[in-house]
């Protein structure tokens with residue numbers, strides 16, 4: 158078996174907010190996850206389920222409350238910050254809001270060149286060559302380089318963000334809803350670009366989206382997140398969903414209701430502590446479900462539900 162490139166073990170993230178009465182939000186709760194070399198794992202789930210937090214934990218942009226992150230077999234959570242910084246070149250984020258990740262005062266050229274400068278990877282002449290190669294790879298033209306972010310369209314901006322993300326030859330990229338802010342016609346071209354880059358640069362992706370059709374199109378494997386936990390994981394999940402929550406997601410797709418029309422942002426803090434997180438909405442709940450189910454294997458799939466235990 159090929160070893161995972163990225164692995165999260167029993168990851169947990171608790172946010173504390175509020176100055177006076179501290180509110181604890183369990184954003185990610187006991188997640189095991191792995192992404193193999195060259196693989197796209199799509200992570201789906203409704204707003205607030207913890208997808209971005211999980212992505213940021215794997216990149217160590219967020220420090221886990223407990224649990225471990227491995228990259229290429231090395232435990233990042235035990236590493237010195239200096240060594241993590243070197244490994245972080247190999248792990249990048251493409252965020253949901255491209256405009257937030259490029260400095261509005263800078264020309265696109267400088268934004269793309271910045272990671273090369275920070276890590277002192279190239280001299281000035283070579284830098285130019287690398288930047289030109291990068292924009293060619295992502296389908297931008299020379300004229301874009303002298304513009305500022307507000308002078309680019311959404312799609313061009315996202316291409317610039319992608320150029321910057323691949324500047325340091327990463328192996329793993331968390332794509333956090335990379336197309337959700339774009340027009341449908343542009344979405345398809347960005348997804349196509351990401352898939353071409355995956356082949357060309359042998360990239361692994363954690364592809365976060367709440368669009369199940371996008372997930373189906375890009376993913377080798379899919380993980381479904383609900384209230385801080387992965388409740389189902391495997392191939393071709395949408396063809397035959399096992400978990401009652403995944404079934405509900407798929408039904409909402411077939412009946413054309415957006416998943417948010419379940420009418421709630423599942424605040425991770427509100428759900429029960431000891432039972433199944435989906436208990437209060439599950440049409441198939443029994444007494445057993447007051448105890449949290451284990452993640453078990455069913456037909457090459459993993460599912461966290463008492464129906465299968």
Ligand SMILES: Nc1ncnc2c1ncn2[C@@H]1O[C@H](COP(=O)(O)OP(=O)(O)OP(=O)(O)O)[C@@H](O)[C@H]1O
Pocket residue numbers: 172173174182183184202203204205206207208209210211367424425
């Ligand atoms: N920095 C933070 N401080 C406090 N709470 C946070 C922080 N980041 C996230 N949360 C909370 O953690 C939970 C999970 O948030 P997260 O952004 O990971 O969800 P998500 O699945 O990415 O949602 P969306 O689809 O809307 O992007 C939410 O309840 C959110 O309010």
Ligand SMILES: [Mg+2]
Pocket residue numbers: 208209210333
């Ligand atoms: Mg998010």
